[in-house]
Amino acid sequence: MTVAIVGVAESDLGVTGRSILGLQTQGITRALADAGLALADVDGLATAGVARFSATQLAEYLGIEPAWTDSTFAGGSAFEMYVARAVQAIDAGQCTTAVISYGSNQRSARSRKLGGNVDAHTPEAQFEVPYGPLYPISYYAMVAQKYLHAYGAKRDSLAEIAVAAREWALLNPAAFRHGAGPLTVDDVLSADQVASPLGTLDCCLVTDGGGAIVLTSLDRARDLRADPVVVLGYGESTTNSGMGAVDNLLRPGSFDSAARAYRMAGLGPADVDVAEVYDSFTITALLSLEALGFCAPGEGADFVADGRLRPGGALPFNTSGGGLSYNHPGMYGLLLLVEAVRQLRGECGDRQVADPAVALAHGTGGIFSTHATVLLGRDGRGEWG
């Protein structure tokens, strides 16, 4: 693979009082500064969540006329998908410098709805919404219920995901819960139920936030300011829109997206030094551990039991504090990539993992609907270097 990430940045996070385009501009200008590049260098742009014509709107706002854009709308995994498409566009010569960005002011704007947004012409509007599902949590809750039933697991295992995320957030000054103190399993279990078996502390944050990453050819990347982070492989799977379509809830498309990414990279789960995995809900992360091959199906509960995901544990996992305790701006996939790159560059301060060579970012969009896995590596550390 011959494309690298050369710049990353977060926008302001938390409760910002800023506009979507204002947050987008922060993320993009900061990521370009990190790369040592200028807006005039950007000829590729991918984003979502701006407007109906997301990349179009943003390009005009920035005053650029890109040769390549992508606004694939696939929920939180879209940003991992954009990496795949940006690599292809750069390799094909359609553009030279691609920015992938995101910004949301959902907390300041109070734009989140418990029932979600369903188009009246979709099958869900006729066959699911009449029954009063919460979107998306009802689906994740039903997957969690199935998981507990099928594998004889306890809610404690789900709670451990939230506890570990909080431990990491305590080490990350940018985390929304940085100053909130530690969580216990009992805290999570005794929190108000929203959609059983998930309670409020099984759910990700609702915050403003965003950021951007900059990609260019590896050849060019080696002349730029920061150490290049090479895209080693990617894989996707798109499985369902509604809650009734998937036959086996315990085999989400992430099993396929991960296998595809590992195959492309010529790597396996044992090669991953740090994993940034979408944790919209505790079940999302627990089931993804199995899908990504870190443990076998049904073994997730045992796998997390010894604090393996906590700082100092055997698998550095969601080192920013995750969507559960760091930031969740509606779609969190971009920030997974930012943290993965920073870990590989060794820029993470108190939460820095010791000398990682390979990082994994895995996005989940919708209701386990879209799945995208990206493998990243430090330049000069493997066959890719």
Add this chain to the structure above:
Amino acid sequence: MMESTDTYEVPPPDEVTGPWWDATRERRLVVQRCADCGHRQHYPRALCTGCGKLSGEFAEVTGRGRVDTFSVVHRAPRGGLEVPYVLARVRLAEGPVLVTNIVGCPPGDVVCDLPVVVDWRPLPDGRALPVFRPDPSARSV
């Protein structure tokens, strides 16, 4: 059962889903069964997801199945819904999965694999929503 106070207006049927909704007016639960490959599917579609052909016929089902999984909703997404209530996936004896509600028992009595049978919640326009209640005639697993 009582008519719901739900503020949600179920969209009108379209040319594909019409026969399914018409059957609910007679309190008959149907699913599409492909005349070519025999595949059964829910919700109704303009093609068979088993073989890709276009021959969607509707066949009545027994109305019996099991809870594939469920979740008790504790916060209402809109007006007119009284929490807690049970959202579930029910796997019909014939195979297809329906998203539905479990009624007729306390939410705490619902478990995965619970045998259930169809019941009906009337809509203001004469259609009805299939919901499910525990099936006393079936043995639990």
